[in-house]
Amino acid sequence: MIKFNIRGENVEVTDAIRAYVEDKVGKLDKYFNDGHEVTAYVNLKVYSDKRAKVEVTVPAKNVTLRAEDTSQDMYSSVDLVEEKLERQIRKYKTRMNRKPRNAVPTGQAFGDEFAPLDQADEVTEESSEIVRTKHVALKPMDAQEAVLQMDMLGHDFYVFTDADTNAAHVVYRRDDGRYGLIETE
Structure with missing residues (x-):
């Protein structure tokens, strides 16, 4: 279950905004195991030029999920942040599922609060491939x-x-x- 800590800077967090954030970010609940409580820290800002910034941080046991977006519409920023967080979760879980089974179990790597990832939900990410290695002496x-x-x-x-x-x-x-x-x- 996701608990919410929603804070506004230069904007009043109305019931409509709170409900929208909880509905959208609450969709991530399906990625967490039942019985584990996770807190989503949501920071809403409105700047003088009417741009809205939405920041969401979800600290889990061994990983912290974080996304932000700035646009003219706060509601579209909430949508984009939710999509970014979902991609992060799927990417991390897919990466862990591809490791050999005798390596680090998913529950230990990301905490046992994450539910298993379905095969259909796996994400293919070629961008995470390491293409160069550098060795440096730390002076x-x-x-x-x-x-x-x-x-x-x-x-x-x-x-x-x-x-x-x-x-x-x-x-x-x-x-x-x-x-x-x-x-x-």
Whole structure:
């Protein structure tokens, strides 16, 4: 069963909007096993230029599903987000079903909250094929130096070893042009 946490920024979450979100995103319930409660965090934003942004995050046991869409119509954005989340679930489950049976069982990889995937629901994804492998030496540095290295290479992300903690971290360029840092534990 999917529980909903719906929040609005610059928009009042009316009963009609709440019902539409719960109806659309609630369709994903068929991909989860009975008895497992999953919470869908829905964030609705309306910008000054009347564009609406819909973000949905569904944290499961070993995977977090997330999709967002921005358009002039909030309802069409909800539709597109639901389709994106459904594709993600089918893609992940198909990938796990293709692994050898003695590898990681689907229940362990994605949590036992996911229901089995029917053969008819499988997705073929050639885009997930690894076509190139790179080997890099992780040089100890701070995050600012990693950003400089990333910019010099013209990449959108850069993996490095933090000089202080000796842990692997990732810096990346966000869609808004600023930078993000992923710290590992």
